Amino acid sequence: MNKFMNFLENMLLPIADKLNNNRYLTALRDGFMVALPLIIFGSIFVVIANFPFLDRLLSEDAYAAYQNALGPASAATLSIMGLYVIVGIGYKLTQHYGGEAIYGGVVAVAAFLILNPQELDDVTGVIPTAILGAQGMFLGIFTAFIAAELYRFFVNKNWTIKMPSGVPDSVSRSFSALIPITLTLSIFLVIRIIFSFTSFETVQNFIYTIIQQPLTALGSSLPATILAVLLGQIFWFFGLHGQIIVNSVFDPIWYALNDENLQAFQAGTELPNVITKQFIDTFLVGMGGTGMTLAVVLLIFLIGKSRQTKELGKLGGPAGIFNVNEPIIFGLPIIMNPLILIPWLLAPVVVTIVTYFSMATGLVPKPAGIIVPWTTPIGISGFLATGNSWRGAVLQIVNLLIVMAIWWPFLKIMDKNYYENEKAKK
Amino acid sequence: MKRILLACSSGMSTSLLVSKMKEVAKARGIEAEIWAVAQDKAPTEMERADVLLIGPQMRFLKKKFATVAEKVGIPIDVIDPIAYGRVDGEAVLNKALELIGE
Numbered sequence: 439m440n441k442f443m444n445f446l447e448n449m450l451l452p453i454a455d456k457l458n459n460n461r462y463l464t465a466l467r468d469g470f471m472v473a474l475p476l477i478i479f480g481s482i483f484v485v486i487a488n489f490p491f492l493d494r495l496l497s498e499d500a501y502a503a504y505q506n507a508l509g510p511a512s513a514a515t516l517s518i519m520g521l522y523v524i525v526g527i528g529y530k531l532t533q534h535y536g537g538e539a540i541y542g543g544v545v546a547v548a549a550f551l552i553l554n555p556q557e558l559d560d561v562t563g564v565i566p567t568a569i570l571g572a573q574g575m576f577l578g579i580f581t582a583f584i585a586a587e588l589y590r591f592f593v594n595k596n597w598t599i600k601m602p603s604g605v606p607d608s609v610s611r612s613f614s615a616l617i618p619i620t621l622t623l624s625i626f627l628v629i630r631i632i633f634s635f636t637s638f639e640t641v642q643n644f645i646y647t648i649i650q651q652p653l654t655a656l657g658s659s660l661p662a663t664i665l666a667v668l669l670g671q672i673f674w675f676f677g678l679h680g681q682i683i684v685n686s687v688f689d690p691i692w693y694a695l696n697d698e699n700l701q702a703f704q705a706g707t708e709l710p711n712v713i714t715k716q717f718i719d720t721f722l723v724g725m726g727g728t729g730m731t732l733a734v735v736l737l738i739f740l741i742g743k744s745r746q747t748k749e750l751g752k753l754g755g756p757a758g759i760f761n762v763n764e765p766i767i768f769g770l771p772i773i774m775n776p777l778i779l780i781p782w783l784l785a786p787v788v789v790t791i792v793t794y795f796s797m798a799t800g801l802v803p804k805p806a807g808i809i810v811p812w813t814t815p816i817g818i819s820g821f822l823a824t825g826n827s828w829r830g831a832v833l834q835i836v837n838l839l840i841v842m843a844i845w846w847p848f849l850k851i852m853d854k855n856y857y858e859n860e861k862a863k864k
Numbered sequence: 865m866k867r868i869l870l871a872c873s874s875g876m877s878t879s880l881l882v883s884k885m886k887e888v889a890k891a892r893g894i895e896a897e898i899w900a901v902a903q904d905k906a907p908t909e910m911e912r913a914d915v916l917l918i919g920p921q922m923r924f925l926k927k928k929f930a931t932v933a934e935k936v937g938i939p940i941d942v943i944d945p946i947a948y949g950r951v952d953g954e955a956v957l958n959k960a961l962e963l964i965g966e
Contacts, residue, residue, distance in 0.1 A: 451924060454924040455924040455927065458924055459924070459925070459927070459928050464904075467904075468904050471902075471904065674921070677920050677921055677923075677945055678921055678923070678924060679872075679873050679919075681873075682903075682922070750949075753950070753951055757877070757880055762876045762877050763877075764877035764880070764919070764921065764949070765880065765948075765949055765950075765951050766949075767921075767949070768945045768946070768948045768949025769949030769950055769951075770949070771945070771946075771949055773945060813876070
């Protein structure tokens, strides 16, 4: 068994290493980190604008006026999050190469805007906000990568305008960016013109149809979600940070799906997706951390007899409320513990399926596209993520009970072992 | 003054450890600045640290950080998983001091 574990770890570590140290995936993840404060800001105002019962307390006009007043907060941030992710990616990738990062950020945005339609329903001089959100997410990501690479390429060519010494540094820097930016953006303009002669008309349309739609369709399926969840659990079983590895691949899909729901939620139409960023963050990770270990903490308080598990419950409990669970993962331990492997893999899959069908059948509202910080405690997060529905909170509690039931026999065996060891030592 | 930097995915779980390490350092009368950061901030923060300790769940970052650490000239290591699970401030502080060369 030990040999097998070692073999697996030796196989997983390089994968984690590759995925996490890949400069594009790192820039992508950090790009989302840049956008996150804005995303959360917008989410807060979606929640406030949709407080429960307000629609019944206020007159129809007053409610509409209230929502209109708060609308710009999320419209300028959450709804156009793609824009901020692009700035983040361009910035972080250029920074990685040691270039002038802010130019990498702006050149990525400019390239993206060049590739996009600049009219809507025959009105010219506008940029449709839809493409700055979910719809443009994939094009934005690719554009940011390519723009930052081209910018670096041209900077390295050193076709820059040299300023005489004595010119202030910032002045000469702004000129040094001129040629690389001009060349980079010209290339994107040419790409735009080429695409205008195809049946897709815009690059945006091309990427959306050829890549984004198939990928998000695949990513929103139950099997793909179970696979992503299982991968995260397996990485964690070997003590490797599962989300940071898996999410760097899945986040663009999950965020895009999330944003589609947000648009529908704000328009008051049927929400299209069950699987979203919040499906994962709120109903799987948001229950005490990866593997929903708040259930394990509660079980320890319920049935724990050994000093070792009881101490761990006290140590890991408070952090677990805020979904930080490294003490439980490394302390129980969950890592490399063959007995725990069964509930560790089984519980998240069962919860994924239960949550999926609760939402697909309409028993519980689908995630409304609001991004709830992952440290939000259980109950509150479920309520907020489903667009202020108590049923979201109840589903979390039901899931918690399911996880406790699955873990019960395994924790009991483990605790008994510890207990007997402790007794023998005395 | 010892400056001990810890890093994990978002600096959350290592900050649990930081508070425990601070308690121990205070009790032993060791003057130390101990703080935790998210992994993307680690390379810049390393410049003002004497040692970097990485959360075991992020141990695949060691290679990447090692190149920066070499440039800055500080030792780095991965925190022992057992000490991490127990949030054992004493053990991790000892490790950090040992790496700095006390």
